[in-house]
Amino acid sequence: MKVYISSDSAATAVGADDVAAALTKHAADKGIEIELKRIGSRGMAWLEPLVEVEIDGVRHGFGGVSPDDVAAVLDNSSDKALGPVDEIEWMKRQTRLTFARCGVIEPLNLDEYRAHGGLVGLTRATSLTGGEIVREVTDSGLRGRGGAGFPTGIKWKTVHDAVAPQKYIVCNADEGDSGTFADRMIMEGDPFSLIEGMAIAGLAVGATRGYVYLRSEYPDAIRVMNAALDIARREGVLGDSVMGSGRAFDMWVRVGAGAYVCGEETSLLNSLEGKRGTVRAKPPLPALEGFLGKPTVVNNVISLATVPVIMERGAQNYADFGIGRSRGTATLQVAGNVARGGLFETAFGMTLGELVNEIAGGTASGRPVKAVQVGGPLGAYMPLSKFDTPLGYEEFDKAGGLIGHAGLVVFDDTADMLQMARFAMEFCAVESCGKCTPCRIGATRGVETIDRIARGDEAAKVILADLCETMKDGSLCALGGFTPYPVMSAVTEFPDDFATAKEAAE
């Protein structure tokens, strides 16, 4: 009997290892023959620890399993049975392209990876010229999933066209945004897809070396990625002759050191070079003068891990999903106070309300939803009145928000938006790289000003609005430049939280 349990950190964090141990022991005690496979995450975090048992070739799920449940799970008498996993509403409603294999195969099993469509894209890429690969990625409409939404193909073309003795592919795996974990899930659950994507990028632009800048807060992802790289090298996916093509590409993991701003691409490059992670002024673009001054592609994990799908299915197939200029799928991360949280991949276009109310089932607390922060700590707080906004780059921009890395953090009505605004400023102050005064000093002033508002100082509201304008205009990067979005959206959309404090003080 085949049994599957996730080894993703969202599963082990809630006891999946204990369940696995109990299952193994129970099976041994009872003489039941089981083959226990540790897989990536299906993305249904609220069901973890999730155990899947293969019955007649179909994987049946058991959700929220504890070690006490294992006997009932194995003899299929458990009241935690969910039926076939693929039939669960959460799974059925998705379009899983980037995450197609995640939670299905063993993360470090290259044969399973191949059996599920892996390496088809890279093999195809080896038969194309760099320019042809770049064209394919451009035609797919893929935009960077790290935050800024810049067209990936255009970035690649700049690096492709640059003439240099050495070029680099750098994967941004700093994933510092709160409410996001898609990068972590792919790296822990389907690491070969990132490796394949980076190898394709290397072939496309003529880069022979790559780095994954991976945050130190993700020890499990670091371990899995390194193990996957060893295997990929041994199996000829990486090295002097990628897939026997005669073209070289190799890559390595580099571990970050706990600085949020190092997710900003130029700060990341400085850090990779062993410098302080301060932001560089642009130009020069990293595409022309990036790592060690050489032309460099910097892309997010999800951008790169999506490239194999595009190469496998063709640009048009990918571009057929989505709305407007947001093509393909969004790998939404539903988090915070939600009944059902996790990774939900779907074509761009679903509305915020549909996602929060239907897919996520509202709050975990059962209380009304108050706000959703979309796009990480630099993203606006979206009120219920904006729930009809479709998930798309331009659509969110129009509504005063941003998609960013597509993380959504849901808050119930007990959330104090003044405190959330204060936190945004505090976070900016803690993480500022120190280069611009409006960010370095302004954020600290912002905290003080919000404290004044909390004490009932009405005049401080004008000062806060001015300060936010200064930060927007005078900051080199989006840390200082976008912190005003969560702050001012809280002020504008939830005025009661800023007014009641005054009334209480009177």
Added chain:
Amino acid sequence: MQSANPASIDEMRAIIEEHLGLEGPLLPILHSLQDTYGCIPEDSVGLMAEALNLTRAEVHGVITFYHDFRKAPAGRHVVKICRAEACQSMGGASLAEETLTKLGIDWHGTTKNGAVTVEPVYCLGLCACAPAMMVDKKVHGRLDRSRVDAILAEAGA
């Protein structure tokens, strides 16, 4: 920080040299030093500067920029409690407050018995099973008071 003895100067030198072939070796060196000594020994700064052709001030500037690197070793276990938004939405802020009060320390503090140092962290990627924390390299999610107490007790706090 006490100065390292001559033997460990050699050892530090060896650690540094091991990474000199890398492109951008400084962060890997710093991680390796901290893995070995639990902090970045003061005596290693000059060695790194010399090996990488940097000034001591430049090396210092790099070390102090990053939250991860320490001047002195932490307690026996490092507990990183997530302070970021998703964890806050599930009551993480008060849970963190209570935990610090109970341990009698502030952020970055170490318990009197040296068992535990508590650090803030801004997201562990466990936002769909918040609130979350990490003890050394082990992650914990869906925390509540009693689970935090049990985990800290296990860490000897």
